[in-house]
Amino acid sequence: MFSNCVGRLGLLSRPHRHIQRKCGLHGRPNFTKNNYKAIRGNFGYLEEQHIQFFQKLLGYDRILTDLSDLEQYNVDRYCQVRxxxxxxxxxxxxxxxxxxxxxxxxxxxxxxxxxxxxxxVGASVPVFDEIVVSTELMNEIIDLDENSGVIICQAGCVLENIDKKLEGSGLMVPLDLGAKGSCHIGGNVATNAGGLRLLRYGNLHGNVLGLEVVKANGEVIDCLSTLKKDNTGFHLKHLFIGSEGTLGFITKVSLQCPPRARSINVAFLGLQNFDKVLKTFRKAKEDLCEILSAFEVIDSTSMEFAKETVGITSPIGDYPYYLLIETSGSNPEHDADKLYKFLDLVLVKHLALNGTLATEPAKVNAIWAIREKIPEGFKHSSVLCYDFSLPLSKYFDLVEDMRNHMGSLAKKVFGFGHLGDGNLHLQIEVNEMSKEVRDHVEPNVFERVKQMNGSISAEHGMGFLKANYLSFANPPSKVEMMRNLKSMLDPKGILNPYKVFPWTYS
Ligand SMILES: Cc1cc2nc3c(=O)[nH]c(=O)nc-3n(C[C@H](O)[C@H](O)[C@H](O)COP(=O)(O)OP(=O)(O)OC[C@H]3O[C@@H](n4cnc5c(N)ncnc54)[C@H](O)[C@@H]3O)c2cc1C
Structure with missing residues (x-):
């Protein structure tokens, strides 16, 4: 099987020894190039003299060529691409x-x-034999200015480690997501990651103050400002935020960090229908106002899926919809009082049917785990994952539409997500992942999203899996400008080919 993939180097063609990436139910995916019949670009092949150059530069211990070591860099987290x-x-x-x-x-x-x-979305692993350049050893925190709340770190710092470093200074990272224990800040910036608290802290275009980036030709671009205001020409950092590794290699990040909340409270509610979900959202914005920090929704099928795959259950019984509402602020008494009053009101007004409140850290974490563990189930099943922005009035219509469209082809169609930002994670669980199933879903689902005036990627990006929909999602003038920028910054197209921009297939 591996002979499909080896290049021209005899020394690298040793048999496969062990697999580090655990791929659950259906084992490792087929090679992407075969699965999708993609055609390799006109790039050079790795040769012995290239390896010698890298060995001289990095030494032997910072280069991996053993196939068993390479596996975890060749396969993505949910084993969709290889x-x-x-x-x-x-x-x-x-x-x-x-x-x-x-x-x-x-x-x-x-x-x-x-x-x-x-x-x-298949952005982080090679499609063919691209050289993987990993940031995992670029993990130094360079500077922290406690007065301004600005941290500068290398791109390979793990998000959770940055947050731990900030804890002692009473600060926090403005970004939080389920993958915080593994994702790197450079990857977060390159994907313009949104996450659980975007509602409160905004996106990375606002929180990243500066970047250091290396262009494809090796030139270092210093945009590593630590200033909140700096109108001395174009704000070039924005070009690289969300560019998914196609325009430059982010090496350093300067990030604005808000004060760490002294009180965090979480409510978990059960609701009868989506109309009541929306009314509760409006009320939460009005009544919780400045302390509202997350507003997440989960439908009953998501909860069933979580129960079957990772053993998570609702602490308040079964309801059609669940809401996880988080507040964070600086005054524990005031914040808890505000949330108690809000809960009282939504129960009295019959917006919610049941609810529970957590103010102690262990209980707060236990409630967050319900939401964060749903994606864990994808490792134990075959799930097509989508990430859409939708007008709130149509947020769950798509789930119902796709349930009807899929019929018996799907085991489950469910939705959960960052309702506070209009971001729905639509999931389709199928018996087996196949091209036929994907073709039945796409582009149908994207067309429906477009009709609803939504976006086919709210926060995950285009990667490899959505790259061929770039023109579908954007007007021609915008795509042309993206192409011009790409050819200016990376004329030979060596940076993350087959990602974001459409790739060709046979
Ligand atoms: C359980 C789970 C929960 C998640 N929740 C969220 C969520 O709430 N919100 C959200 O937005 N995403 C979420 N994601 C998706 C993912 O975690 C984010 O996209 C994350 O920002 C990727 O960071 P990473 O370091 O893993 O990057 P990688 O996966 O390694 O790479 C992602 C992209 O960035 C590029 N890249 C990486 N490093 C650099 C660099 N230094 N310079 C230039 N390009 C680079 C890669 O080439 C690739 O295109 C989730 C994923 C999981 C598994």
């Missing part, structure tokens, strides 16, 4: 990244940039 890179490089400094990129550019070697490899 590349066949023959080498992983682990630079520690910007200078090393610059030399790697400059060398690859000269030799027309394609590169896949990788952070924590938690991406869910």
């Amino acid at each position: 590349g066949c890179s023959q080498i992983v490089l682990k630079p520690k400094t910007t200078e090393e990244v610059s030399q790697i990129l400059s060398f690859c550019n000269e030799n027309r070697l394609a590169i896949c940039l990788q952070g924590g490899n938690t991406d869910v």
